[in-house]
Amino acid sequence: MTNRQYVPPKVWTWSADSDDPFASMNRPEAGPRYERELPVGKHPLQLYSLATPNGVKVTIMLEELLERGIDDAEYDAHLININDLDQFSSGFTAINPNSKIPALMDHSQNPPQRVFESGSILLYLAEKFDAFIPKSHSGRTECLSWLFWQMGAAPILGGGFGHFYAYAPEKFEYPINRYTMEAKRQLDVLDRRLAETPYIAGDEYTIADMAIWPWYGALVQGHVYDAAEFLQTHEYKNLMRWADEIGKRPAVQRGRIVNRTWGEPEEQLPERHSKEDFARLRDA
Numbered sequence: 001m002t003n004r005q006y007v008p009p010k011v012w013t014w015s016a017d018s019d020d021p022f023a024s025m026n027r028p029e030a031g032p033r034y035e036r037e038l039p040v041g042k043h044p045l046q047l048y049s050l051a052t053p054n055g056v057k058v059t060i061m062l063e064e065l066l067e068r069g070i071d072d073a074e075y076d077a078h079l080i081n082i083n084d085l086d087q088f089s090s091g092f093t094a095i096n097p098n099s100k101i102p103a104l105m106d107h108s109q110n111p112p113q114r115v116f117e118s119g120s121i122l123l124y125l126a127e128k129f130d131a132f133i134p135k136s137h138s139g140r141t142e143c144l145s146w147l148f149w150q151m152g153a154a155p156i157l158g159g160g161f162g163h164f165y166a167y168a169p170e171k172f173e174y175p176i177n178r179y180t181m182e183a184k185r186q187l188d189v190l191d192r193r194l195a196e197t198p199y200i201a202g203d204e205y206t207i208a209d210m211a212i213w214p215w216y217g218a219l220v221q222g223h224v225y226d227a228a229e230f231l232q233t234h235e236y237k238n239l240m241r242w243a244d245e246i247g248k249r250p251a252v253q254r255g256r257i258v259n260r261t262w263g264e265p266e267e268q269l270p271e272r273h274s275k276e277d278f279a280r281l282r283d284a
């Protein structure tokens with residue numbers, strides 16, 4: 001670790017020779033970097049994703065819809081390997097101009113409908129299939145408040161705490177302390193809420209739970225950033241109860257391994273094209 005004082009230049013310029021381990025991925029401009037069409041499977045719903053917390057939100061939702069018996073939610077899940085820069089292909093940027101996973105194409109619409117940003121995809125699917133979102137005005141409003149809470153809070157957890165604690169090439173006290181404080185405050189927000197209700201939005205399991213669990217459930221269970229002890233996540237007993245309960249749902253267990261390419265072999269399903277893929281994975 002160094003203690004040098006960084007003085008920002010008068011005008012910032014990007015350097016491809018940066019020490020940032022993500023320098024080959026991150027650039028200060030958008031748009032496609034190369035031409036490549038995306039594959040299209042046999043189902044109307046085509047998902048292009050990776051099993052990061054944001055990607056897992058959508059595969060959990062799709063598997064929950066199928067678990068409920070909604071056959072029209074069958075989908076193909078194509079792997080977008082962000083380390084290989086798949087997200088910068090012309091095909092992917094045509095669906096998501098922001099070059100972030102996940103992205104969805106719904107070919108049941110004419111013309112096909114693109115949907116990007118994980119929260120938007122959850123809401124789109126909830127409305128399309130009339131599922132996992134409360135029907136009352138007050139219940140729907142509470143659900144969407146927590147959905148948008150997650151969309152605003154998680155960048156602080158991931159790009160803030162997760163980056164400086166787990167990924168930054170150098171460890172500095174100020175950003176780690178700053179984002180640790182905020183991460184623990186967010187955990188306390190959720191713990192206090194879950195002391196009042198069984199699920200995030202109330203008595204009903206909703207897209208709010210599906211959005212929050214892959215980030216904060218995984219965090220308290222020690223699955224992201226290896227920070228459970230550092231953050232003393234066992235102190236958040238209501239959040240731990242909720243995280244464990246959600247994690248036991250069969251659809252969640254399936255959804256969290258779709259488009260996954262790391263971990264134990266039985267927890268990796270890089271591509272998913274039918275429910276039989278899970279059986280083949282178990283038999284392998």
